[in-house]
Each structure stands twice: as structure tokens, then as C-alpha cells.
Amino acid sequence: MMGLNWRGVAAIYRFEMSRFFRTLLQSFVSPVISTSLYFVVFGAAIGSRIDEVEGVSYGAFIVPGLVMLTVMTQAISNASFGIYFPKFIGTIYELLSAPVNFLEIVLGYVGAAATKSLFIGTVIMVTASLFVDMQVLHPLSMLAFLLLTCVSFALFGFIIGIWAENFEQLQLVPLLIVTPLVFLGGSFYSISMLPPVWQWITMFNPVVYLISGFRWSFYGVADVPIVSSLLAIGLFLGLCLGAVWWIFRSGWRLRP
Amino acid sequence: MPAIVTVDSLEKTYADGFKALSGVSLDIEQGEVLALLGPNGAGKTTLISTICGLVQATGGSVRVDGHDIVTDYRKARALIGLVPQEITLEPFDKVINSVRFSRGLFGKPRDEAHIEKTLRQLSLWDKRNSRIMELSGGMKRRVLIAKALAHEPRILFLDEPTAGVDVELRRGMWETVAGLKNDGVTIILTTHYIEEAEAIADRVGVISKGRILLVEDKDTLMNRMGRKQLRIELHEPVSELPDGLSEHDLELVDGGDALIYTYDTTGARTGITRLLSDLSEAGIVLRDIQTSQSSLEEIFVGLVQEENAA
Structure with missing residues (x-):
């Protein structure tokens, strides 16, 4: 790793983080408010009429799903905007003419987007803890899932941005693909509550594995085996890395 | 002077089939100011963009101080600063942060003294804490130059540095280029203002339809291809040329107040002596004489027309 242009990575990372701090209100307050709304609606209003799900109160049950929902959408939107905007206004020329390779560019942009979503995920968990009693049975696994999700979805967003x-x-993929997958991925319910046909169909939704694994880290209950959750996130990360590597190798949409 | 950039048979055909560069070969000498002159769409920007890494060549090679721009891109790019044609800056960024970012991106350690020197040199120091969107167009262009100089490049590419810039700013830009040249920076600029090439370049390359038509020392070029004109102001206007002068290439202008004699500086004889003696023989009294050299513009238009006719 000696050969990497770490100063270049740091420059990109700092630049991206400075935008985050410049728009702190948007970056920070809006997820807090929307999460609080979810808790008021699903946790308190509707949730009080729902029985426990797999031994966990409904309000607490939806916390991991909500965190995942926000982390995924934030990671995607931050990373996709981060690389799309320089393309849009033309400042990308500097990146392309600088002595940085694809790994350094990805570390800078994806690292910053992952940091932001990690930060927002943490804020949501803290906010949630004000509304419901929650526990974390497997903190290390929880952290691993959170980190992997931040990084892989930031990578995915980076690809969308390019x-x-x-x-x-830029809005299309998050709106038409990611949001439905996350909502249908068991954020607000357990897969076992679905009719058998839908249970089967749901197994093709990669987000199910992530939410299930993340929820297991909190309460020890899961829709799918924890190993398959890890495999799913690992596979997704690998696919995204491969795609980014190919993009920079071929110059696709970056270097004509 | 040794070449610091060697372009060898460079080809670029875009995905839509447009051939922007057709076998461009060019040696850029260390420390020189080279002006690439050409009409719009000649391939100037593609050539610069390819050398700087924004465009992938489809053939040929470029070496920067011996480093291939593809296989050894880190070393090659570290030597180069690029000022793009369009003003492309992050509007919300502060001037000084934007310049610091550029330095970091190129892997250079922080050096506030260098950043201050660069900003002062470009008269931007007072504006260092302004957001870029608050600056005037001319200042933004200088921010682009400051960013390109932030990592202390040895070669600076300026793509149309004065396009759409008023006369005063253009002169300021020329002074900046002269200052950089004094610092030892090799400068390559594209322009379609002949005046600009004439004012600041050591050598001029003419590019048209993706081909380099010629690269030559500016003075040599102007001498070699230059035609000179001698303007002879007459004491008394004449209505027509006296018979004894018909063998000279003369033109009567300004209602008979002056004569224009066109001659070739590269010829063995200019014919001026004979003309003058013939004039006095014809009884014409001179009030004043002056010579003028054809500008690069005329040379350039001639070359491009030849190319188009071919």
C-alpha cells in the first residue's frame, strides 16, 4: 500500500466531507426527522396495535430495518451525487488528469459517502433508542453489517453516479429499484408473516439478507441463516468492486 | 533544447467515428512557449486532453519527460498542470481550499507558502477566502490557473486561456504566461487568436483537421512566409501610376495619396532600390515611407486554405 497516493485520497475525502458539513442541516436533520416520523407512525400509532414479532416489540423490531433503509439510501445518494456532480459541472477533468488510480478515487469518494451514511445510521440508532427499548446482542456483527452495507451501497451509488x-x-435507480427492494426486504415485517409464494419470491431480494443479518445482530432473530446474509453482502460488495474496476479500466462514461 | 513532451503518431477516433487526431507527431521543448493555432474543431483540445489523460488515444504514444502517459501515468501526470477551456469550478468552494485540494490530489504535501505565492502571483490572495461563485469570470479563470500550478508542474497546458476574455485581461494573462516561462515552466497553449500566438509564443504549431501542418519558430515562420509591404506616401496625389513604374508590383491607394509596394523578404532582391530610383525618375516626390510585415493571421489563413484545397 506504500505506492498509493494517500494525499490524493485524503484530498478527495476531505473535499467530500466538507460538502457534508456545509449542508449539515440537510444531511443530519432530515434523516432524524424522517426516522422520528416512522417511529411515531409505525412504532407508536400502528405499532401499539401489533403484537410482538418473533418475541420483539414491533417498535423495536423495525429499528434495524429503518437504519438499513436510511443507510442504504444515504450511501447511494451521497456517493452517486459525489461523483455525478463533478461530471455535471466539468470539474472531473482534474480527477482524470491527476496521478490517482481508480482505487484512490474510490477510496476517497466511497470512503466519504460510507462515513456519512455510517454517521447518519448511528444518529438514527441513537434517535430510535429514545423511542423504544432496544438491545444489541451481537455488537461486533452489528458493526460489521453496518460497515459493509455503508461501503457496498456507497460503491453501488458511485457506479450509478458514473x-x-x-x-x-441519478434518481431513477434509487427510486425504482432500491426503495422498493428495501421496503419489500423486511424492513417493517418478518418474512415469515408473508404468504408462502411471496416468501419464496422475497428470497430473490438481496436486501432481505442484509436486513435479516442486521436484525439478528440486535435481537438474535433472523429470516435467513446469518451465513447467507454475510455471503450476500460479500457478493454484492465484490460485484460492485468488479464493476468499478472495469469502469476505470475501460474509461466507460469517464474517458472517451 | 531537449524535448520534454514527445508526441508520436497520435491518433484519436471517437466512438461516433469522428477522427479528431490523424497521426500527430510533435516535440515540445523544455522551457518554451508553444502556441497551437487552429480553427475550431481542428483537434487542439483533443490533443491536449489526450496528453493530460482526459481522452484515451486510439493509436500512437506520448512521453512526458520519458514517462509514457499510459503505462507510467503517475509520473507523467505529476509533471503536468492543465487549465481547461471551460470555467469548471465547484461554485461553493473557497478559493484557497480549491487550490489546496488540487495540490493534495497530485500527492504533494501541504505547502502554504507555495499556495500563497501562487495566489499572489495571480492577484487572488485577497480573494482567498471568497467562494468561487462570488468571483468574476476573469478571476475564476485565474483560479483555474492557480489550481493547475498548485502542484508545481513543469509543464502547463492552457486550453484557450483567453477565449471570451476582454483585452485588458488578455494582456494580464500574457504577462502571467511570461512570468511562468521565466520560472522555467514549459507552456503549451491553444488559441485561435493569432495575435496571442504572435505576442507570447516562441514556436507556433498550426493544426487543422487533426493534423499538424507545421511547427516552427515564430520569427522564422514569419520571415519565411512573411511578405512585407512598403507604403509610400506621396507629397502630391497622383491620379494614375506613371508608365515608368508599371513593372513594379504597385497599388495606388487612398485616392492617389499613397502607393503600396508588396515584396518578398526571402527573395534575393527586394527591388526597393530600383523602385525608389524609378519613382524619383518619374518625378514623384515622397512624403513618408513605412514598411509592415504580414501577420501570422495571414500566414495561418493561407496554410489552412491550402490544406482545405488539398
Whole structure:
């Protein structure tokens, strides 16, 4: 790792984080408010009429799903915007003419987006703890899932940002693919509550594995075996890394 | 002077089939100011972008101080600073942070003294804490230069540095270029203002339709291809040329107040002596004479027209 241009990585990372701090209100307050709304609606209003799910109160049950929902969408939007905006305004020229390789660019952009989403995820967990009694049975596993999700979805967002040729496309994938997958991925319910056909279909939703594994870290209950959760996130991370490597090798959408 | 950048048979065909560069070969000498002159769409920006790493060549190679721009891109790019044609800056960033970012991106350790020197040199020091969106167009362009100089490059590429810039700013830019040259920076600039090449370049390359038509020392170019004109102001206006002068290439202008004699400086004889004696023989009294050399513009237009006709 001696050969890496660490100063270049740090420059990109600092630059990206400075935008986060510049728009702290947006970055920080809006997820807190939206999460609080979820707790008021699903936790207190509706949740009080729902029985415990697999031995966990409904309010507490949805915490891991909510954290995942926010972390995934934040990681994607931060990373995709982070690389799309320089493309849009043209400042990408500097990145492409600098002595940095794809790994350094990814470390800078994805590292910053992952940091932001990790930060927001933590804020949500703290906010949630004000509303419900929650426990974390496996803190290390919880941290691992959180980190892996932040990093892999930031990578995914980075790819979207490079792929997108306009602002509509930038919103398209998160809106049409990610949000439905997350909502149908067991954020607010246990898979076992679904009819058998839907249970089977749901198994093709990769987000199910992530939420299940993350929830297991909290309460020890899971929809799928924890190993398959780890495999799923590992596979997703690997696919994204491969895609980014190919993008920089071929110059796709970056270097004509 | 040794070459610091060697471009060898460089080819670029874009995905849509447009051939922007057709076998460009060019040696850029260390410490020189080279102006690449060409009409819009000639391939100037593609050439610069390829050398700097923004565009992938489809053939040929470029070496920067011996480093191949593809296989040894880190060393090659570390030597180069690029000032793009368009003003592309993050609007919310502060000037000084933007310049610090550029230095860091190139892997250089923090050096506030260098950043201050660069910003002062470009008259931006007072604006260092301003957001970029608060600056005027001319200042933004100087921020781009400051960013390109932040990592102390030995070679600076300026793509159309004065496009759409008013006369005063253009002169300021020329002074900046002269100052950088004094610091030992090799400068390559593209322009379609001949005046600019004439004012600041050591050598001029003419590029058209993806080909380098010629690269030559500016003075040699102007001497070699230059035609000179002698303007002869007459004491008394004449209505037509006297018969004895018909063998000279003369033109009567300003309602008979002056004569224009066109001659070639590269010829064995300019014919001026004979002309003058013939004039006095014809009884024409001179009030004043002056010579003027054809500008690069005329040379350039001539070259491009030849190329188009070919």
C-alpha cells in the first residue's frame, strides 16, 4: 500500500466531507426527522396495535430495518451525487488528469459517502433508542453489517453516479429499484408473516439478507441463516468492486 | 533544447467515428512557449486532453519527460498542470481550499507558502477566502490557473486561456504566461487568436483537421512566409501610376495619396532600390515611407486554405 497516493485520497475525502458539513442541516436533520416520523407512525400509532414479532416489540423490531433503509439510501445518494456532480459541472477533468488510480478515487469518494451514511445510521440508532427499548446482542456483527452495507451501497451509488447522464437517471435507480427492494426486504415485517409464494419470491431480494443479518445482530432473530446474509453482502460488495474496476479500466462514461 | 513532451503518431477516433487526431507527431521543448493555432474543431483540445489523460488515444504514444502517459501515468501526470477551456469550478468552494485540494490530489504535501505565492502571483490572495461563485469570470479563470500550478508542474497546458476574455485581461494573462516561462515552466497553449500566438509564443504549431501542418519558430515562420509591404506616401496625389513604374508590383491607394509596394523578404532582391530610383525618375516626390510585415493571421489563413484545397 506504500505506492498509493494517500494525499490524493485524503484530498478527495476531505473535499467530500466538507460538502457534508456545509449542508449539515440537510444531511443530519432530515434523516432524524424522517426516522422520528416512522417511529411515531409505525412504532407508536400502528405499532401499539401489533403484537410482538418473533418475541420483539414491533417498535423495536423495525429499528434495524429503518437504519438499513436510511443507510442504504444515504450511501447511494451521497456517493452517486459525489461523483455525478463533478461530471455535471466539468470539474472531473482534474480527477482524470491527476496521478490517482481508480482505487484512490474510490477510496476517497466511497470512503466519504460510507462515513456519512455510517454517521447518519448511528444518529438514527441513537434517535430510535429514545423511542423504544432496544438491545444489541451481537455488537461486533452489528458493526460489521453496518460497515459493509455503508461501503457496498456507497460503491453501488458511485457506479450509478458514473452511469447517470442526467439528474433523472441519478434518481431513477434509487427510486425504482432500491426503495422498493428495501421496503419489500423486511424492513417493517418478518418474512415469515408473508404468504408462502411471496416468501419464496422475497428470497430473490438481496436486501432481505442484509436486513435479516442486521436484525439478528440486535435481537438474535433472523429470516435467513446469518451465513447467507454475510455471503450476500460479500457478493454484492465484490460485484460492485468488479464493476468499478472495469469502469476505470475501460474509461466507460469517464474517458472517451 | 531537449524535448520534454514527445508526441508520436497520435491518433484519436471517437466512438461516433469522428477522427479528431490523424497521426500527430510533435516535440515540445523544455522551457518554451508553444502556441497551437487552429480553427475550431481542428483537434487542439483533443490533443491536449489526450496528453493530460482526459481522452484515451486510439493509436500512437506520448512521453512526458520519458514517462509514457499510459503505462507510467503517475509520473507523467505529476509533471503536468492543465487549465481547461471551460470555467469548471465547484461554485461553493473557497478559493484557497480549491487550490489546496488540487495540490493534495497530485500527492504533494501541504505547502502554504507555495499556495500563497501562487495566489499572489495571480492577484487572488485577497480573494482567498471568497467562494468561487462570488468571483468574476476573469478571476475564476485565474483560479483555474492557480489550481493547475498548485502542484508545481513543469509543464502547463492552457486550453484557450483567453477565449471570451476582454483585452485588458488578455494582456494580464500574457504577462502571467511570461512570468511562468521565466520560472522555467514549459507552456503549451491553444488559441485561435493569432495575435496571442504572435505576442507570447516562441514556436507556433498550426493544426487543422487533426493534423499538424507545421511547427516552427515564430520569427522564422514569419520571415519565411512573411511578405512585407512598403507604403509610400506621396507629397502630391497622383491620379494614375506613371508608365515608368508599371513593372513594379504597385497599388495606388487612398485616392492617389499613397502607393503600396508588396515584396518578398526571402527573395534575393527586394527591388526597393530600383523602385525608389524609378519613382524619383518619374518625378514623384515622397512624403513618408513605412514598411509592415504580414501577420501570422495571414500566414495561418493561407496554410489552412491550402490544406482545405488539398
